[in-house]
Amino acid sequence: MxxxxxxxxxxxxxxxxxxxxxxxxxxxxxxxxxxxxxxxxxxxxxxxxxxxxxxxxxxxxxxxxxxxxxxxxxxxxxxxxxxxxxxxxxxxxxxxxxxxxxxxxxxxxxxxxxxxxxxxxxxxxxxxxxxxxxxxxxxxxxxxxxxxxxxxxxxxxxxxxxxxxxxxxxxxxxxxxxxxxxxxxxxxxxxxxxxxxxxxxxxxxxxxxxxxxxLLAGAHGPKLSLVTSLDNDRLADALRGKGYDVEAAGHGLRVHAATDEVGRTALERQVVLTDLRDGAAGLEDLFLELTAESQREASDTLPAPTREGTIA
CATH class of the missing domain: 3.40.50.300 (P-loop containing nucleotide triphosphate hydrolases)
Known part of the structure; x- marks a missing residue:
């Protein structure tokens, strides 16, 4: 040990x-x-x-x-x-x-x-x-x-x-x-x-x-799902009817709700899902957030480059 x-x-x-x-x-x-x-x-x-x-x-x-x-x-x-x-x-x-x-x-x-x-x-x-x-x-x-x-x-x-x-x-x-x-x-x-x-x-x-x-359980943030179905418009209407915010995201939808609620709504409306995943911050997002002050690329206070392209 x-x-x-x-x-x-x-x-x-x-x-x-x-x-x-x-x-x-x-x-x-x-x-x-x-x-x-x-x-x-x-x-x-x-x-x-x-x-x-x-x-x-x-x-x-x-x-x-x-x-x-x-x-x-x-x-x-x-x-x-x-x-x-x-x-x-x-x-x-x-x-x-x-x-x-x-x-x-x-x-x-x-x-x-x-x-x-x-x-x-x-x-x-x-x-x-x-x-x-x-x-x-x-x-x-x-x-x-x-x-x-x-x-x-x-x-x-x-x-x-x-x-x-x-x-x-x-x-x-x-x-x-x-x-x-x-x-x-x-x-x-x-x-x-x-x-x-x-x-x-x-x-x-x-x-x-x-x-x-x-680690992920300790990451506080809104529940978010990414979903794609055979009828995105119908699924979006059903989710909005339950009070959830829904946005277009590529070929699918970004829903401000947990994945189990999205899946349950799709089942109720008999909409076939082709993809459903948790869209909340993953471990990489948590890692970058917690170590942001140590990330070289995260610094916005670097001195401006000189004409020769070096750091002044």
Whole structure:
């Protein structure tokens, strides 16, 4: 189990992580989500002992990372796939890790096979790897010691669609076998497909946490449905007759009512529906709303460009 309590990390007057607390449970994948610069990587660096906290603490299995004997056998870490020694081969990187952790040499071949790095690729120097291959090697190194906890920062970077699907299955299987996964990303769509729990962070502070249903239940807003039918005019008249606002939307209607009420009205008037969905704010909308102050594109106070096209 990962436990973060009142964690703060300041650099002078700049507070990168501000009173952050959360728990990651065994058997679950926890997504750690936020825009670039929101404090995700700093939190993870504190977790694995690379950055000391200003206040608070972060523990894994009740211990600080530095206090865990032979930590690679208990915690698998991937914070930067490009930080591996470029002059070594992929096999050498894993062999050194295995030797350091006291693992049999056969473990190296098991991990290379697990992450689908071929014999020829394993003999190539890491500096000649693509980013996707470096990610696979980094995941192999994180899993080398057969840990119970995985801490991964942006592991999908550089992976192609097949690689991303492979990684999802790998991490889900790890959690299903009782492992604890903390997965950091700024890509909500990717994490949403695998995470059991999500923690949203913006400007160094936790702005929301919970599973998808809990997060969406906490998003207050009017009920809205998007519907298409074989007789939109008849359905619109029926809905307006019940006092609902109805607007045209593409080939269908936007109705200010819950989907069950729209469906019930269609059934009463015997109008065949071809599409009916919740049109209220989804998880992406909630994410952008809660982290708006951290979104670079959301800023409307940027200085004007100069004649040369640079920021003044």
């Amino acid at each position: 990962i436990k973060v309590e009142g964690l703060t990390r300041a650099y002078g007057s700049f507070v990168a992580v501000d009173d952050v607390s959360f728990v990651c449970q065994p058997g679950r994948v926890t997504g750690f989500l936020g825009p670039n610069g929101a404090g995700k990587s700093t939190t993870m660096r504190v977790l694995v002992g690379l950055t000391p906290p200003t206040r608070g603490q972060a523990t894994i299995g009740g211990l600080r990372y530095h206090d865990i004997p032979n930590p690679g056998r208990h915690v698998g870490v991937l914070l930067d796939a490009s930080a591996q020694h470029g002059g070594r081969t992929g096999r050498e990187v894993l062999a050194l890790g295995a030797r350091t952790m006291g693992l049999p040499a056969a473990r190296v071949d098991e991990m290379l096979e697990l992450v689908s790095l071929t014999r020829a690729e394993a003999k190539r120097r890491v500096k000649n790897y693509s980013l996707g291959m470096k990610q696979r090697l980094g995941i192999a190194h994180a899993l080398l010691g057969d840990p119970q906890v995985l801490i991964l920062d942006e592991p999908a970077n550089g992976l192609d669609p097949a690689g991303i699907r492979w990684m999802r299955g790998l991490l889900k299987g790890f959690a299903d076998n009782g492992g604890t996964v903390l997965l950091s990303s700024h890509l909500l769509h990717e994490v949403e497909q695998i995470a059991d729990e999500m923690i949203l962070i913006g400007r160094g502070r936790i702005v929301a946490q919970g599973d998808r249903a809990t």
